[in-house]
Structures are given as C-alpha cells and as structure tokens.
Amino acid sequence: MCEVQTIDYDGNLLSADSVKTRIQDLRNLMLEQDALKNMRTDDAFMLRFLHKSCFHVENAFNTVKNYHDYIIDESDWIVFDITNRMKSCINMNMRAMLPVTDKHSKKIYYMRTDTINPSKLSLAELNQLDFIWFESVLDDANVQKYGICMLIDISGFSWKLISWITPTSIKRLVRKLEYILVKDTTFHIVRCSKFAKLAINMIWPFMPELIKERFKFHYNDLKPLLEDISPENLPKEYGGTLDVDFQALNADLLLKQKEIRENLEHYKLITS
Numbered sequence: 001m002c003e004v005q006t007i008d009y010d011g012n013l014l015s016a017d018s019v020k021t022r023i024q025d026l027r028n029l030m031l032e033q034d035a036l037k038n039m040r041t042d043d044a045f046m047l048r049f050l051h052k053s054c055f056h057v058e059n060a061f062n063t064v065k066n067y068h069d070y071i072i073d074e075s076d077w078i079v080f081d082i083t084n085r086m087k088s089c090i091n092m093n094m095r096a097m098l099p100v101t102d103k104h105s106k107k108i109y110y111m112r113t114d115t116i117n118p119s120k121l122s123l124a125e126l127n128q129l130d131f132i133w134f135e136s137v138l139d140d141a142n143v144q145k146y147g148i149c150m151l152i153d154i155s156g157f158s159w160k161l162i163s164w165i166t167p168t169s170i171k172r173l174v175r176k177l178e179y180i181l182v183k184d185t186t187f188h189i190v191r192c193s194k195f196a197k198l199a200i201n202m203i204w205p206f207m208p209e210l211i212k213e214r215f216k217f218h219y220n221d222l223k224p225l226l227e228d229i230s231p232e233n234l235p236k237e238y239g240g241t242l243d244v245d246f247q248a249l250n251a252d253l254l255l256k257q258k259e260i261r262e263n264l265e266h267y268k269l270i271t272s
Contacts, residue, residue: 009055035065109149111150153237154196189215189219
C-alpha cells in the first residue's frame, strides 16, 4: 500500500514534524484535565482522535472528552480483558475482523445475525464483543487513516432480537457509532428479514444524518458490493471468493490478548 500523505482539515499537507507537534498539543490538553489523567496518552491513541478530526486539535480534544464520557456512561458495554466468558462469545462466530480491506483500504469488519442467540448472551455482551474486536485494530495506522468497512448480514435478525431495541438502546448505539469508531466508517447492509426491516424502521429516525450518509442498503442485490469490495476480499456468501475461517480469525484475536489487555488497562481507571 502506498503511503498516503496526511492532509489536515484546512487542506494543508502535514510533515512528520507537524504531525508530532499536533500529537503533543493534544496530549498537553489532556494532561491539563484531571478527568482525563487516567487515559492513554501514547502517540497511537492520540492519532485515533486526530485522524478522526482531520488533525484539528481542538476538535480532537472534544472527541476525546466525549469518548471518555461514553466509556463511563456505557461501562457495561465495555470489557477489560478477553475473559473465559468473552472467549465463549467470540466462538459463537457472530463477528470477525477480516484480514482484508475494501477498495478504499478500509479494514472489513464482518457482522452476522444468524448466529446471535439472545438466550445465550446479552446485548451488553454483544457490544463488549464489538469493543474487543475494535480495540484489536484501532491503533493500526492504516485503520486510523482509512477507516473501517462494516459488512452486516441482517438475514438472521429474529423476533427475539427486537426486544433489544428500546429508545435507550438506540441512543446508546448512536453514541457507540459516534465515539467508538474511527473516521469514515462505512456500513454495507446485506440480506434481510422482515424483523430486520422492522428494526431498521425503529432505529433509522434516531440516526444522525452524518451516519445515515455512510449506509448502503444492498439487501439481496449484492452486485453493487463489488464496486467497493474486490471479489477476493468479499465472502463467498455475497458473490465473492473469500472463505471466512472464523476459527482462525478467533485464534488470531486471542493471540493478541496480552496486548489488548494492556491497552484496556486505563479503562479500569476511568470507570473506577
């Protein structure tokens, strides 16, 4: 992949030194706030928010504060380690960060609904699972620059899952999309069920316009997917040639457990 130049919100080309300066500027703002003193201040963490704000330091700082508040308010959707219970959730094969990207260099996060069984896990645990998968890649420089492509198969969305959709859970979902994900996240919705359409109708009015613009509803018309995802990077179920090996992907995630646990250590301090 060719190195992409760093352009800020004003269209200025940033040198490596300029990037370092803005990292330090953001770090200084955080260190001046007692409420943020327990958060990570390493370069990789700073760059999550700087890339999201196109290197506007003040906007990045506001995003950090919103993120901090989200972690506190939604602490039951956060997990600090890959526990044995979380390993069981991982092995339900509901989610996976694929080792490929779309045509825009976005990492592909594959989400299925047909393997979600509300009698075996809670809504909080499902969101904890997302949190772990995101944390496994959000320090990656390419993910920070290009974003994430979410491939969401809603064909297995059942009546039982409708019970998870409440005004409160919708509000929490919107905050999650706003504060957890990196910039330029795109959402490809594939397949469908009658209950999935009902869920979309319930959620859609509460979505901010900026997020709505990033959704592409393909349903059963899968050919347009190939405009954004090459066949070799698209799962076979949707017209591509990629075999998704959940067992191998889950194993790779567990190999990162120590690194993920260390990165999540500061969340314990934030929420304590």
